[in-house]
Amino acid sequence: MIFAKVIGTIVSTQKDPNLNGKKLLLCKEVDHSGKPLETYHVAVDAVQAGEGSFVLLSYGSSARMTDETKNAPIDAVVIAIIDDVQITHQFK
Secondary structure: OEEEEEEEEEOOOOOOHHHOOOOEEEEEEEOOOOOEEEEEEEEEEOOOOOOOOEEEEEEHHHHHHOOOOOOOOOOEEEEEEOOOOOOOOOOO
């Protein structure tokens, strides 16, 4: 799973029929504290996330395991909106 921040939406009028009715979000990968990293992802929104949301992405074949994404040709899905990250142990 991947931490990300929703930074926009994707609009596409021509797409695979299995994507009809699905909201596509542009997400920027971040670390656990929300610091931006270099990678971007386009993800199907399964949890009603919005722009600016700190989210958790499922990636690869696991992305097609939700009710929202079965049989859809996708690589990433937003599976959770993160409220808080608690770190109980720091590695040195």
